[in-house]
Amino acid sequence: MADNQQIEMVGMNRSAYLRVLAFFLAPAVLIYTLFSVYPLLATIFDSLYLRHEGGALTFNGLGNFQTLLTDETWSKPFWNALRNNLIFFIIHMCVQNPVGLALAALLSLKQLAFRNTYRTLIFMPTMLSVVIIGFIWQLILSPLWGIWKMGLNAVGLGVLFGPYLGQEHTALITISLISVWQFVGIPMILIYTALLAIPDELVDAATVDGLNQWQAFFHVKLPLIWPTIGLVSVLTFVANFNAFDLIYAMQGALAGPNFSTDIMGTLFYRTFFGNQLQLGDPTMGSTIATMMFVIILMGLLVYLYVIQRRIQRYSF
Amino acid sequence: MRSRFSTIAIHAVLLGYTALALFPIILVVMNSMKMKRAIFLSPLTPPGPASFDLIGYHRVFSDGAIGTYYMNSIIVTLGTIFFTLLFGAMAGFALSEYKFRFNKLLGLYLSIGIMVPIRLGSVAIISLVSGMNMINTLSALICVYVAQNLPLAVFILSEFVHQIPKDLREAARCDGLSEYNIFFHIILPLLRPAMATVAVFTMIPVWNDLWFPLLLAPSGGKQTITLGVQQFLGQYVTDWNAVLAALSTAIIPVLIFYVLFSRQLIRGLTSGAVK
Amino acid sequence: MAQVSITSLQKSYGSVDVLKDINLEVEDGSFVVLVGPSGCGKSTLLRSIAGLEAVNGGAISIGGKRVNDLAPAKREIAMVFQSYALYPHMDVEKNMGFGLRFAGTPKQEVAARVAEAARILQLEALLKRRPRELSGGQRQRVAIGRAIVRKPQVFLFDEPLSNLDAALRVNTRVEIAKLHKLLGATIIYVTHDQVEAMTLADKIVVMNQGRIEQAGKPLDLYYRPANTFVANFIGSPAMNMVEIEVTGKNKARTLAGGELGVPLPARAKAGDRLTLGARPEHLTLGAPGKGLTGQLDLVERLGEVGYAHLDMAGGGRFIVEVRGDVKAKRGDKVGVVPDPAKLHLFDANGKACAS
């Protein structure tokens, strides 16, 4: 009887029903398992092995992680990349998301002319490949072409010009801001849609209660879009700790100058493939990938259990 | 009512930001059509009769490979979209239509991939692909991208299947359609708008990706346009005409596509991510 | 055409029993209407007959053939849904012929049957339109047309008129009655609308909480309800009910104390508690002291007739049919006099007492 409860289709026996299910589900499940889940698990599995010269593998438990976190040759680049990645993330959280919120707030104002045009144009850089964006900014910042210098001179800040991408203390910040510039469209669009979903009557009611536009925004609209801001934050987190392209395209695999722009993605790439300075090491590569997985997972858990639980969701 | 002053201020801010967003793009496209001297002497003026020159594009296209790279990108993108939509719609349909014991669990299993980036498994993907002798093939890229995009596609499409009234499927069952025919003749046609949305925003990250082409198909004429341009730029760093032209070649088709489909794309982003 | 018989049908969703021991005979060519309060299982019964729901026990047979394990398409039924369920991406013609095409019916045959149905339903001019280009009434006709072309043994309708406005509903109701005559089809029809049920049905089936309370000819249900549920459900405004205590032969009193002379069944003995029912049109208002006593609360004047709402002495409310221009005002004390020949009596279990 229990099995009968599973089958709701009259006139179809169990095997026909299973055939239908298999037909519809198998392609997606197989390809997803083979090319997404299996590699992820295999990577985690690999991180538990040690590779010896000649290619033999032995089980090493969590030894690779111990090496990564404590052995000077590994831990220095690792902590460096993690710190840089955190800075990269913090700059996104402090610049990209507030700017996105501000733009969304402006765009969602009632009776704003050309709002779709603004929205479409501001979103445009997000559409382009990170590689292209990186190169364009490299050209703009280049002293050879001098566009940026001309710009700074024009506003009387010429003294601030420098080889931003070539200096250790400015390269990471510059690259982060370029990334912010490219991706500001995503928080903008998500928050903008959330704002549009808030019924006008709520703001009208606040206006009747005597709040001005600013107060209405901060006391009525903002609390209603916290869930979206939470979502934007977790998307930013996942994307940032998974980033690679921009730094690889602008600074190369060595993430110069002197590893000052090295983040987890580039460290992983270098470790796995090797470079001028070292040979490729697949198991340590896997170990770093697993660390990235753990970090992203922790971010997701924080989101699911802390942020999402705390934030009250409202439906209109 | 907003005062005239604040309306002007709002437009000033938005215009300012729009200019900031577009300036670098316009700058590159504009200068790609100028002579080298003009690029450096007057970078901010559009190409005029005196400065107009397509030498950069000549160099890019005489390299010969760009056309191939474009073709590769188109094949990979279309292949990915086709299989993502087909398999995604099939799975989304089955998950929302049929009751079976592991339905919820399977849905959860598939949705892990929405948040966990597939890149983390790259090490194993490479050995898998080379084990299958598929390094430097476009099929390898398509497989990986389909696996990457399926979770979100399944999720969104099953929401849409859910919105198709149950009565329609039951009417079809009374009409004697098999489950397969219900899917292909009733559900699939009705999913078309949703699939357009999913397609548009599956397409962009695939087209722009650098990571997997670099890992799985870095040579042998199987580079995608993004990787191809990146490699080209590496070779010609000092040839400004060529560099600007190569960048523009990569930008312009995407921008045209974007202007044509921006509405769908933005709808896709919002319906996909907010739910 | 065929008769449908349902024996001991059971259906549950998880631990909730939705249909409990349903037994029903639908004669060949008859028009059976299922009514009952929302959630009582009408749609579930209909869908079980169609084969859209698997049942947990009992048998369904159509035309003498047991169909429990047949897929919907093999049962020779056609269903018309409340939402019409027209395929939005096909024009009217394709919508109607779709099922036949999949059954492998030759093209000319499909075209001929669609044309025939279109003629009957006056859809000829609309054949090339998509569903969204049709009005509600036209969609309704297409949905019926789609059922007709399949030449089914049994038509199943689930609240087909509930999305139409009042005027169109009357028209379509008449159309469906004509269609039934024309096709001589067996029809099982679910509705919420009493007028639809009374005018269309050869047999009405009153359901409640997954059971059949009574099945019979419309007027039988009206004049001889089998229990208080049916008495209450059929007729509008509903039947008035009051509890009485037998005091002697053909004598009783209400719990509030009013004495009544009513024809009681022979086996009623003093002290028995019964429920007395009287329809609004079988009561008249009289001077206070006659019959039951009540106080006028308000009169709904609908034109020719009106309904007087009364607060009865001893609690409860009565509705009495009066002339539309009756002179009465709020607070008047009145007597309510029943027509002894038209009274209904129910025993303590709510079953009608044989008189």
Ligand SMILES: Nc1ncnc2c1ncn2[C@@H]1O[C@H](COP(=O)(O)OP(=O)(O)OP(=O)(O)O)[C@@H](O)[C@H]1O
């Ligand atoms: N898929 C389901 N799962 C669980 N319970 C269900 C399901 N479908 C219906 N029910 C329950 O079965 C009962 C009967 O439902 P059904 O739709 O047959 O009622 P109905 O008489 O048609 O009501 P209405 O007049 O409102 O259409 C209801 O109590 C309903 O809640």
Ligand SMILES: [Mg+2]
């Ligand atoms: Mg119903």
